[in-house]
Amino acid sequence: SQQGEEDPQALSIQEGENATMNCSYKTSINNLQWYRQNSGRGLVHLILIRSNEREKHSGRLRVTLDTSKKSSSLLITASRAADTASYFCATGLGDYKLSFGAGTTVTVRA
Amino acid sequence: GAVVSQHPSWVICKSGTSVKIECRSLDFQATTMFWYRQFPKQSLMLMATSNEGSKATYEQGVEKDKFLINHASLTLSTLTVTSAHPEDSSFYICSAAPLDTNSYEQYFGPGTRLTVT
Numbered sequence: 001s002q003q004g005e006e007d008p009q010a011l012s013i014q015e016g017e018n019a020t021m022n023c024s025y026k027t028s029i030n031n032l033q034w035y036r037q038n039s040g041r042g043l044v045h046l047i048l049i050r051s052n053e054r055e056k057h058s059g060r061l062r063v064t065l066d067t068s069k070k071s072s073s074l075l076i077t078a079s080r081a082a083d084t085a086s087y088f089c090a091t092g093l094g095d096y097k098l099s100f101g102a103g104t105t106v107t108v109r110a
Numbered sequence: 111g112a113v114v115s116q117h118p119s120w121v122i123c124k125s126g127t128s129v130k131i132e133c134r135s136l137d138f139q140a141t142t143m144f145w146y147r148q149f150p151k152q153s154l155m156l157m158a159t160s161n162e163g164s165k166a167t168y169e170q171g172v173e174k175d176k177f178l179i180n181h182a183s184l185t186l187s188t189l190t191v192t193s194a195h196p197e198d199s200s201f202y203i204c205s206a207a208p209l210d211t212n213s214y215e216q217y218f219g220p221g222t223r224l225t226v227t
Binding site for chain 2: 030031033035040041042043044045048088092094096097098099100101102103105
């Protein structure tokens with residue numbers, strides 16, 4: 001069953017702006033992962049943050065995790081048209097099974 | 111590295127026929143592979159966990175006799191949709207977890223779009 005809920009469902013920004021999306025979940029987790037999916041394609045792994053970590057960076061991506069609030073955020077800085085995609089958070093309990101959120105559709109306008 | 115392929119990338123079949131989808135890890139071994147389905151503009155729903163050399167574990171509500179999974183080797187898992195019906199039309203995605211890692215990362219295939227007419 002889906003554990004993650006993402007907010008907002010859709011986001012439209014101008015190229016160069018930052019995009020922030022949030023993910024909330026219900027139960028304790030081992031790790032939380034963010035994925036990107038271009039329309040009709042497979043998923044690309046972006047970043048994994050473990051339950052004992054609070055923040056992680058990868059290039060223009062910044063992920064935070066607040067286990068007390070059971071929430072995570074993904075920030076994409078200096079967005080580009082190529083960042084247009086759907087972004088999913090997925091929670092892991094430590095056995096490789098993932099429970100995906102509903103996703104945020106991001107549109108970056110040139 | 112860490113590439114997962116799926117074949118076919120799309121398939122159209124008639125109602126009542128069976129369709130087999132392959133998922134291969136190309137440059138790593140995977141004891142565990144996962145099968146998901148995704149409806150348009152929706153999230154991925156885990157269907158089953160495929161373990162090499164043993165029976166697959168199906169999620170609640172997924173018919174194991176309809177969605178047959180075989181994980182014959184450390185690099186190949188297959189999903190067969192038996193007696194397909196139009197409601198089985200969906201995007202099927204597999205993922206594979208590398209054998210020798212505890213990083214919890216897994217790698218996804220490009221997906222297979224199934225259309226049942």
